[in-house]
Amino acid sequence: MASIKPTPDLRPARINALGEFAASIAHEVKQPLAAVTLNAQACLHWLAQDPPHLDQARSALRMVLEASTAASAMVRSLHGMACQAAPQRTSLVVNDVVRDVLQLLRSELRRQCITVTEIYAPDFQLHADRVQLMQVVMNLIVNAIEAARDLHDRPRMLTLHTALADDGLRISVADNGVGIVPALAERIFDPLFSTKPGGTGMGLAICRNIVQSHGGRIWNEPGQPHGTVFHLSFKEYTLWTPSRS
Incomplete structure (x- = not known):
């Protein structure tokens, strides 16, 4: 009777891959999120002035939007790489x-x-x-x-x-x-x-x-x-x- 080869356990490799993916997301979004925080704080600072510095506050808010958009785009990019999708x-x-x-x-x-x-x-x-x-x-x-x-x-x-x-x-x-x-x-x-x-x-x-x-x-x-x-x-x-x- 032919011997039956054991099926390899792929779970450790999958766990390692998930660990790398999680580490990648944590690394890539850290700086855009830090930019969101810094610019949000700057916006509050400009709004707290008497009178409020609206132009500076608007500029800080634009940077909040750009940084949050960058963070979302990077997560999508990492997901695409993990799925071996072709670059856009x-x-x-x-x-x-x-x-x-x-x-x-x-x-x-x-x-x-x-x-x-x-x-x-x-x-x-x-x-x-x-x-x-x-x-x-x-x-x-x-x-x-x-x-x-x-x-x-x-x-x-x-x-x-x-x-x-x-x-x-x-x-x-x-x-x-x-x-x-x-x-x-x-x-x-x-x-x-x-x-x-x-x-x-x-x-x-x-x-x-x-x-x-x-x-x-x-x-x-x-x-x-x-x-x-x-x-x-x-x-x-x-x-x-x-x-x-």
Whole structure:
């Protein structure tokens, strides 16, 4: 009589997958929700003035709406990735995506006293999923903010740079924090691996999955003289030309 092979128990793998998915959601929505809180507090502050500063309050409310919309979009994006759905690609201007993310994080950057330097190439387009690209840029900027948080002996700096390089259109995010220990540099993109206390270890893993799904590459290198630089590169891009009516 033929032997019957035991059916493999898939529950541990499913539990691990659910755990990663939950950690991903927790990681991705944390910063947009923080932006909601900061801007809601700012709105209350402006309304409490005598007389109320209505223009500033309206601006803060617009940021609350944008941050909450971003959080919802990121959850949908994560669900789509978990279900292996195809990215929702459109033609987008890379510099606009970087600026939009930076605007969402302005309140936190000011709160952490971080000086931002922006260097932009001409407006180039990618055929990409806007929400997913925003997720990547937001993760990298948030990591830069966290890297600068413990700096007290020098100004806190963040540099955002888009440029054309030999490997294609490049987006770079540089901080001047303490940097990454060389022995750990190759592991930081691994799921559930984190160099930060309380970190989920999902942010950079999500970034790598998104960038690779768009045919791109992501890597990091030591900053000079301090910190870390993260680079994204995409080979397929076009120069953006404004449409004429």
